[in-house]
Amino acid sequence: MxxxxxxxxxxxxxxxxxxxxxxxxxxxxxxxxxxxxxxxxxxxxxxxxxxxxxxxxxxxxxxxxxxxxxxxxxxxxxxxxxxxxxxxxxxxxxxxxxxxxxxxxxxxxxxxxxxxxxxxxxxxxxxxxxxxxxADTREPVIHNGQATMVAKERDISKPKLYLSTTCPSCKGVIADFVNNDPLGEKWLPVVVPHSNLAQGEKMLQELGYQGEVVSASYPPGNRLPTLDIQGEIFVGSKIEFEEIAKGETK
Incomplete structure (x- = not known):
C-alpha cells in the first residue's frame, strides 16, 4: 500500500x-x-x-x-x-x-x-x-579622437534618432533621414550600445551621411528605432524625416 x-x-x-x-x-x-x-x-x-x-x-x-x-x-x-x-x-x-x-x-x-x-x-x-x-548614458564616448557625451551634445535641441547596426527595422528609417539631410543639420544619429559606435559610424558613412555621430547605452523606452524630438518620442519602422518638419512647425 x-x-x-x-x-x-x-x-x-x-x-x-x-x-x-x-x-x-x-x-x-x-x-x-x-x-x-x-x-x-x-x-x-x-x-x-x-x-x-x-x-x-x-x-x-x-x-x-x-x-x-x-x-x-x-x-x-x-x-x-x-x-x-x-x-x-x-x-x-x-x-x-x-x-x-x-x-x-x-x-x-x-x-x-x-x-x-x-x-x-x-x-x-x-x-x-x-x-x-x-548603464550610464552620460558616460563619455570616444569619437574621432575626442570625448563626446550624449547628454551634453553640441545642440541639445536637435532631434535624435536612436539606431543599431543589427536592427532590421532601422535600415529604412536611417536611409530616409540620410537622404533628406546627409549633413545631419536637423538630426543627430545615436548608435546603441556604446560598443557599436564605430560600426554605426561606418554604416552611416556608407549611406552617405557626413555629420556627427554619438552613442548611448540604450534608447528612450528601450525600443529601436526611436526618434526623440525634444522629449516627444516616435518608435518603429514607420518613422519618417517629415516628423522633424512637423515638430518645427509646432
Missing part, C-alpha cells in the same frame, strides 16, 4: 511543477505580446509554446533546454546589441522555468545539466558586464 501511495505523490509533484512551468510560459507569451513586436519575438513565443507542450507532457529535459537556451540567447543578444526590459523579463521567466526543470533531471542527466549551468553562467556574466559597463 505504501509503494502505490509514494508513486501517486511523485506524480502529483510532477503535475504541480508542470502547472508552474505552464503558467510561467504563459506569462512569457503575455510579456512578448505586450512588448513591441520584433524580429525575435516570434521565436520567443514559439519557444514558450513548446515549453508549455513539454511541461504538460512531463518531458523536463526538453523544458530545461528550452528555458536555459532561450534565456541565455536573450542575455547574450542584449549584451551585444542593446538592453531591453521586456526581453530581460521574458528571459528571467525562461530561466526560472528552465531551473525548475533542471532540478528534476540533474541526477539523471548530470552532464547535460552541467552544460546548461555553464551556458547560464556565461550568458548572465556577459549580460551583467554589458549592463554595468553601459
Amino acid at each position: 505504501d509503494k502505490p501511495k509514494k508513486i501517486l505523490n511523485n506524480k502529483q509533484l510532477f503535475q504541480k511543477e508542470a502547472v508552474i512551468n505552464t503558467l510561467i510560459f504563459i506569462l512569457i507569451i503575455s510579456i512578448l505580446l505586450y512588448a513591441d513586436f520584433g524580429m525575435l519575438t516570434g521565436l520567443g513565443i514559439l519557444a514558450a509554446l513548446l515549453g508549455i507542450y513539454f511541461s504538460l507532457s512531463l518531458r523536463y529535459l526538453f523544458v530545461a533546454m528550452i528555458g536555459v537556451c532561450a534565456a541565455s540567447s536573450s542575455f547574450i543578444g542584449q549584451s551585444m546589441v542593446a538592453y531591453c526590459p521586456y526581453c530581460t523579463a521574458a528571459a528571467m521567466c525562461f530561466l526560472i522555468a528552465g531551473t525548475i526543470s533542471l532540478m528534476r533531471i540533474a541526477s539523471k542527466y548530470t552532464f547535460i545539466s552541467l552544460v546548461l549551468c555553464g551556458v547560464t553562467l556565461v550568458s548572465v556574466g556577459m549580460f551583467t558586464w554589458s549592463f554595468t559597463a553601459y
Whole structure:
C-alpha cells in the first residue's frame, strides 16, 4: 500500500511543477505580446509554446533546454546589441522555468545539466558586464579622437534618432533621414550600445551621411528605432524625416 501511495505523490509533484512551468510560459507569451513586436519575438513565443507542450507532457529535459537556451540567447543578444526590459523579463521567466526543470533531471542527466549551468553562467556574466559597463548614458564616448557625451551634445535641441547596426527595422528609417539631410543639420544619429559606435559610424558613412555621430547605452523606452524630438518620442519602422518638419512647425 505504501509503494502505490509514494508513486501517486511523485506524480502529483510532477503535475504541480508542470502547472508552474505552464503558467510561467504563459506569462512569457503575455510579456512578448505586450512588448513591441520584433524580429525575435516570434521565436520567443514559439519557444514558450513548446515549453508549455513539454511541461504538460512531463518531458523536463526538453523544458530545461528550452528555458536555459532561450534565456541565455536573450542575455547574450542584449549584451551585444542593446538592453531591453521586456526581453530581460521574458528571459528571467525562461530561466526560472528552465531551473525548475533542471532540478528534476540533474541526477539523471548530470552532464547535460552541467552544460546548461555553464551556458547560464556565461550568458548572465556577459549580460551583467554589458549592463554595468553601459548603464550610464552620460558616460563619455570616444569619437574621432575626442570625448563626446550624449547628454551634453553640441545642440541639445536637435532631434535624435536612436539606431543599431543589427536592427532590421532601422535600415529604412536611417536611409530616409540620410537622404533628406546627409549633413545631419536637423538630426543627430545615436548608435546603441556604446560598443557599436564605430560600426554605426561606418554604416552611416556608407549611406552617405557626413555629420556627427554619438552613442548611448540604450534608447528612450528601450525600443529601436526611436526618434526623440525634444522629449516627444516616435518608435518603429514607420518613422519618417517629415516628423522633424512637423515638430518645427509646432
